[in-house]
Amino acid sequence: xxxxxxxxxxxxxxxxxxxxxxxxxxxxxxxxLFEYNPEKNFYSSVKEVNNNKLIxxxxxGNGLRTYFNALNGIFTFDKNKIxxxxxxxxxxxxxTNNNVIYNDIIYFxxxxxxxxxxxxxxxxxxxxxxxxxxxxSFDDGTFFYFKPIVNIPMGQPANLKIWLxxxxxxxxxxxxxxxxxxxxxxxxxxxxxxxxxxTWFIRM
Amino acid sequence: MxxxxxxxxxxxxxxxxxxxxxxxxxxxxxxxxxxxxVDADNNPDLTTHTFYIWNNKKPLGTSEDYTSVPxxxxxxxxxxxxxxxxxxxxxxxxxxxxxxxxxxxxxxxTTLPESEVYTPIGSELKQGVLTQKDIQITAMGSTDxxxxxxxxxxxxxxxxxxxxxxxxxxxxxxxxxxxVPASANAEENKFIVRVxxxx
Numbered sequence: 296x297x298x299x300x301x302x303x304x305x306x307x308x309x310x311x312x313x314x315x316x317x318x319x320x321x322x323x324x325x326x327x328l329f330e331y332n333p334e335k336n337f338y339s340s341v342k343e344v345n346n347n348k349l350i351x352x353x354x355x356g357n358g359l360r361t362y363f364n365a366l367n368g369i370f371t372f373d374k375n376k377i378x379x380x381x382x383x384x385x386x387x388x389x390x391t392n393n394n395v396i397y398n399d400i401i402y403f404x405x406x407x408x409x410x411x412x413x414x415x416x417x418x419x420x421x422x423x424x425x426x427x428x429x430x431x432s433f434d435d436g437t438f439f440y441f442k443p444i445v446n447i448p449m450g451q452p453a454n455l456k457i458w459l460x461x462x463x464x465x466x467x468x469x470x471x472x473x474x475x476x477x478x479x480x481x482x483x484x485x486x487x488x489x490x491x492x493x494t495w496f497i498r499m
Numbered sequence: 500m501x502x503x504x505x506x507x508x509x510x511x512x513x514x515x516x517x518x519x520x521x522x523x524x525x526x527x528x529x530x531x532x533x534x535x536x537v538d539a540d541n542n543p544d545l546t547t548h549t550f551y552i553w554n555n556k557k558p559l560g561t562s563e564d565y566t567s568v569p570x571x572x573x574x575x576x577x578x579x580x581x582x583x584x585x586x587x588x589x590x591x592x593x594x595x596x597x598x599x600x601x602x603x604x605x606x607x608x609t610t611l612p613e614s615e616v617y618t619p620i621g622s623e624l625k626q627g628v629l630t631q632k633d634i635q636i637t638a639m640g641s642t643d644x645x646x647x648x649x650x651x652x653x654x655x656x657x658x659x660x661x662x663x664x665x666x667x668x669x670x671x672x673x674x675x676x677x678x679v680p681a682s683a684n685a686e687e688n689k690f691i692v693r694v695x696x697x698x
Contacts, residue, residue, distance in 0.1 A: 311504075407696065408552070
């Protein structure tokens with residue numbers, strides 16, 4: 296664990312009682328942008344995150360810290376390291392930890408409003424999502440558009456949605472590698488320029 | 500810079516004002532769509548009800564703290580079980596939900612009355628898994644501005660009036676009806692009409 300990782304020291308509960316999780320952006324200079332500022336009592340939009348200064352971006356809430364590192368795209372979920380690769384018979388393509396900056400961030404909350412028998416109206420958040428999109432290129436001319444999103448639905452297991460498209464037909468598998476040790480291989484053949492998405496339930 | 504956390508969603512409906520016989524709009528009373536008794540194998544057209552899902556509708560009178568709120572993105576409408584009998588609110592197991600008795604048409608500014616399409620919503624079995632069945636809804640959309648993207652209900656400030664062209668970006672119009680199949684049992688049904696969206 297990186298000594299300079301200040302994200303791991305952030306109180307792992309949402310600072311606002313209006314939501315279970317909130318986004319946290321950690322900057323290279325050690326400062327933060329929190330979705331909710333309890334001192335000044337206001338919310339910030341994800342559009343206000345300064346992507347150029349970003350080092351880590353993710354969520355805290357319900358005792359959980361989860362984020363990715365904008366320099367290498369590697370996710371951390373409750374202190375577990377999650378890397379993603381694409382592997383064919385010939386070659387292993389590292390989608391995370393490649394030579395790009397992973398700072399095109401994505402963040403949104405799932406919510407609902409209902410009309411309900413009994414007359415009670417409510418609007419609540421039912422899921423929290425963060426991730427990024429990146430174009431990852433390789434020296435054999437292959438490139439991928441890669442969009443991993445961590446989804447934390449309320450009352451259901453957290454999962455990682457991996458959206459992937461390549462510029463070539465590839466018959467390979469997506470590999471999720473946890474803590475440099477355990478791997479989960481999912482067969483995922485890709486047709487040129489056709490996106491595919493899979494959902495992997497986060498487990499260690 | 501501060502932003503509002505949530506959209507402010509209110510449900511409105513068409514009704515007939517008995518004092519002058521005109522079609523008007525009002526907040527859905529008690530947030531409840533009371534269908535009364537619907538017979539099995541009914542004519543669904545007779546149950547048609549028009550709803551409006553507003554985001555950030557301007558309150559009546561002056562309000563100093565009225566500001567923009569986030570847009571509702573990727574809006575989808577569906578039904579869920581209410582609490583009755585052995586059913587639990589929010590699940591998808593009651594006949595009304597599972598057999599998709601409720602059908603919805605999303606009406607846009609450009610929709611012609613004859614081309615309104617009702618799509619059944621509720622839940623369905625997909626590869627053995629009971630899965631939500633919904634349809635996307637979009638704000639009516641102003642025809643003299645940029646309108647909204649598909650699936651979006653704008654959270655911008657508006658004048659709160661249904662007929663103002665620019666305000667049509669701030670509410671979605673959905674017509675709902677119920678078709679009870681001939682095989683249905685005569686029993687009470689409670690259900691929730693829910694709009695899912697992203698912020």
